[in-house]
Amino acid sequence: MDSAALLDLLGNENRRRILRLLARKPCYVTEISEYLSVSPKAVIEHLRKLEEAGLIESRVDDQRRKYFHIARNVRLEVNVSPYGFASKSAYPANNSFDITTCRHLSLDISWDNTDELDELLGALEDLEQLENELSLAQRWVQSRLCDVLDQVSEEVGGGPESRIYADLLARIRTEPRSVGELGGDLDVPREVVAELLERMADEGIVRRTERGWELTTNG
Numbered sequence: 691m692d693s694a695a696l697l698d699l700l701g702n703e704n705r706r707r708i709l710r711l712l713a714r715k716p717c718y719v720t721e722i723s724e725y726l727s728v729s730p731k732a733v734i735e736h737l738r739k740l741e742e743a744g745l746i747e748s749r750v751d752d753q754r755r756k757y758f759h760i761a762r763n764v765r766l767e768v769n770v771s772p773y774g775f776a777s778k779s780a781y782p783a784n785n786s787f788d789i790t791t792c793r794h795l796s797l798d799i800s801w802d803n804t805d806e807l808d809e810l811l812g813a814l815e816d817l818e819q820l821e822n823e824l825s826l827a828q829r830w831v832q833s834r835l836c837d838v839l840d841q842v843s844e845e846v847g848g849g850p851e852s853r854i855y856a857d858l859l860a861r862i863r864t865e866p867r868s869v870g871e872l873g874g875d876l877d878v879p880r881e882v883v884a885e886l887l888e889r890m891a892d893e894g895i896v897r898r899t900e901r902g903w904e905l906t907t908n909g
Contacts, residue, residue, distance in 0.1 A: 691743055693777040696766055699743055704728060705736050712746060716759035773839050773853055846895060858886060866902030
C-alpha cells in the first residue's frame with residue numbers, strides 16, 4: 691500500500707485504537723464498539739476502510755459471528771529532517787532472507803526453529819533486543835546523515851538555500867542526472883534547479899555533459 695495513503699488511513703485515532711485492540715486478539719463489531727465507545731455503524735465503516743487497505747481480514751465462526759483480525763505485518767517509516775520529508779511502507783522479508791549477509795551487521799543468532807517453549811521465549815527476547823538495536827542504529831544513521839549534509843551545505847555556501855545544494859549534489863554524486871529528473875526527485879521547479887546548477891557550475895563544483903549534470907570530480 692502507498693505510504694501516503696497508509697498515513698492518511700492511520701491518521702484517524704479510532705482506526706489506530708482498533709488496530710491496537712486487534713493486535714491483542716480477534717474481535718467482533720460489538721466488542722470493538724464497546725471498547726471504543728463508538729457506535730457499531732461507525733466501527734463498521736472504520737473496519738471497511740482497514741479491510742480495503744489489506745490491513746485486516748475477517749472470518750465467521752460457528753455462531754455466524756464475524757471476527758476481525760490483523761492480516762499481515764506492515765512497517766511504516768516516516769522521516770522528517772531539515773533536508774526533507776519522506777515516508778515509506780515496508781513488508782516483511784521472505785523467510786529465506788539471510789540477514790547475516792548484510793555487510794554492516796554483525797549478528798549472533800544462536801537459536802533455530804524449535805518447538806521448545808523456553809527456546810522460543812529466548813528467541814523472542816533475542817529478536818526484541820535486535821529490534822531495539824536496529825531502531826537505535828537507524829536513528830544514529832539519520833542523525834549522521836543530517837550532519838554530513840550540513841557539512842556539504844557549508845562547503846557550497848552555507849546560506850539559507852544551501853540545503854537544496856546539498857540535496858542536488860547528493861543525487862548527482864553517483865550518476866549524471868537531468869534537470870527534469872532532479873526537479874522531480876526534489877519536488878522543485880525545473881527553472882530553480884537549473885539556476886542552482888548553473889551557480890555551482892560557475893564555482894567549478896558541477897558540470898553539464900551530454901548525459902546530464904555531474905560532479906566535476908568523483909574524489
